[in-house]
Amino acid sequence: MSQLRVAVFASGQGTNFQALADAVRDQKLDVTIELLVCDKPSAPVIERARLAGVDTFVFKPKDYPSREAYESEIVAELERRGVELIVLAGYMRIVTSALVEPFYGRMINIHPSLLPAFPGVNGIGQAFEYGVKLTGVTVHYVDGGLDSGPIIAQRTVEVAQDDTEASLAERIHATEQTLLPWVVAQIAAGRVALDGRRVTIG
Incomplete structure (x- = not known):
């Protein structure tokens, strides 16, 4: 059975990209990362991809007349490379x-809250300001809505009484970096089934 061909989309530091690349390097994740797609030419994730030996597709959205225009170009590149799974890992654009x-059914996103609570930007800050005692991380399929697709997996993170938003964010990001490679591994092994809004892993 051939390895699952994955493309990672990211816009910033790329810590979740790094978690995936490290898992592949350490033979804990049996996939190939075919491409990094990035909408910010100065993003640190691009250097992470270079060091990991992963090709990049870097673009400036303002160079295109519409979102559909650059996405059509991306789709052509993904299809040319035979990409089977897209992982949105800190990609800050509406698709x-x-x-x-x-x-x-072949595109997933990681979000730093327990969806459907606190979708959109700054899920960590939203949860912290709201005063929740429990938050966490969600990996879900992308359906075109705002963090609204079927949920694959979630991990909880308790909010301590002495937490700051920064200390909470640190634990949430650490949780992301273990949950995302685990979910990709389950998909690569054929264990994840999507039926309407229900996702089973077995």
């Missing part, structure tokens, strides 16, 4: 049907 439709 359109141009990307979602050809990859529905």
